[in-house]
Amino acid sequence: MNYEIKDCIDAGTEYCPCNLAETGDCILCSQMQGKKFCDCTNWKGVCIYQEYVWNGNKPNKQRKITLCKIIKKQNIDKDIIAFTIIAKHKLVQELSVPGAFIFIRNPETNSYFDAPISIMDTDVVENTLTIAVELKGIKTKKLDELSEKDDLVVRGPYWNGVLGLKNVNNSKNGTSLILARGIGMAPMIPVMKKLYANGNKIIVAIDKANFKDIFIKDYLSMCNAELIECTSMVSGELSPELVEIIKKYSESSNIVFCSGPDIFIRNVLDVISDDKNVACSNNAKMCCGEGVCGTCSTRYKGHVVKKLCKMQIDPRYIFKGRRLL
Structure with a gap:
């Protein structure tokens, strides 16, 4: 492969069009980028522009924030804890794919403490999610304060892990x-x-x-x-x-x-x-997961910015032309 193929992980889902559509920053749709012609890449069977217009020129709903119960907490190694949490069946199903992740935090903290954590395992019969957390900084150490039967704030699903x-x-x-x-x-x-x-x-x-x-x-x-x-x-x-x-x-x-x-x-x-x-x-470092905050934005030569919380690309193009400063 000698050319870059870009895709959006949310395109064609219930979360598309997203907030990026309002400001002309849609990853795929040329018309949502302010151009005068239709030149969509990686067609998903849904016209993003049409969906945006039909929705009253507004983005679709955002990911929900829910409280999930911790049913198991395990110290699996030094500075690594594993949580098994029970969640709604729909959420567990949506997270049962490679690359799925969620934002989690201690309920006693505010949204600044949201931490993106990859899904390690799911059980769609028991409706459980298993995640492993490495204790690094204040966000993860606040998670370590939680015990079994405590609630955990979960935002998701996200898929670009x-x-x-x-x-x-x-x-x-x-x-x-x-x-x-x-x-x-x-x-x-x-x-x-x-x-x-x-x-x-x-x-x-x-x-x-x-x-x-x-x-x-x-x-x-x-x-x-x-x-x-x-x-x-x-x-x-x-x-x-x-x-x-x-x-x-x-x-x-x-x-x-x-x-x-x-x-x-x-x-x-x-x-x-x-x-x-x-x-x-x-x-990529992530904070909002929606391409809004800019934390995941990675800059490349030619003034190209890639929002890696949503953009799905071949790994070889993560580093090709990447600006280090």
């Missing part, structure tokens, strides 16, 4: 390689389950980083995944050990999925051949 979703969904009946580092083990689980459901043999190389153990071993067993424990980074570069793993397995794999920090993902992309399908965790 993985970039390259098209490649994940289209990878079938082959071998898939997953590379994860640290807390990246949590958001890789829905991707692994999707690839396994698509008939793929799963090979997972994991660097537990500063954690004592690999806390997702039960999920690896569930998907019959072949586990390779390794050290992934040395002095800011990929370790020779991981480079050998990538060379050994990537050529015969239908996709390589990376879940970890940006420096890890970028170094992996430098090793993988350009014709290989890839996907990765979306590490």
Whole structure:
């Protein structure tokens, strides 16, 4: 692929058109961008402009904020806690896809404390969500104050926690390689389950980083995944050990999925051949999740701004032409 394909994760859903339509900042619709002609990209079967007009020139409803009950809290490693919460069936269904995430906070705090957390697992029968939280700063430490049977403020659903979703969904009946580092083990689980459901043999190389153990071993067993424990980074570069793993397995794999920090993902992309399908965790900083606050906005040469809370792109274009200052 030698050109960039842009998509909007919300296009064609009940949350489209969104607030970006009001100001001419729609990601896909040329008319909603103020142009005089129709030149939509990645048609979703719905005319965004028409929906906006039919809605009285107003955006559609926004995500709901709900109170969910914590039914289980578990310390799964140093500075990592897992919450299992019970939620409405519709929300659990909507979050049962790769890349799903929610904003959560302690009910005793205000909206400034909203923290985006990837979904680790869902159960549509019991209507539960499982998330893993790494205790880093004030937002997550406030979450740690909560106990079982306490309420948790949840806003969602959101779906752009993985970039390259098209490649994940289209990878079938082959071998898939997953590379994860640290807390990246949590958001890789829905991707692994999707690839396994698509008939793929799963090979997972994991660097537990500063954690004592690999806390997702039960999920690896569930998907019959072949586990390779390794050290992934040395002095800011990929370790020779991981480079050998990538060379050994990537050529015969239908996709390589990376879940970890940006420096890890970028170094992996430098090793993988350009014709290989890839996907990765979306590490953009997020605050509102709606493209409004600008926190997720990433700037590229040519005065291009990409709102990564909504824009779905191939991982190779996360770093290509990106301005670092």
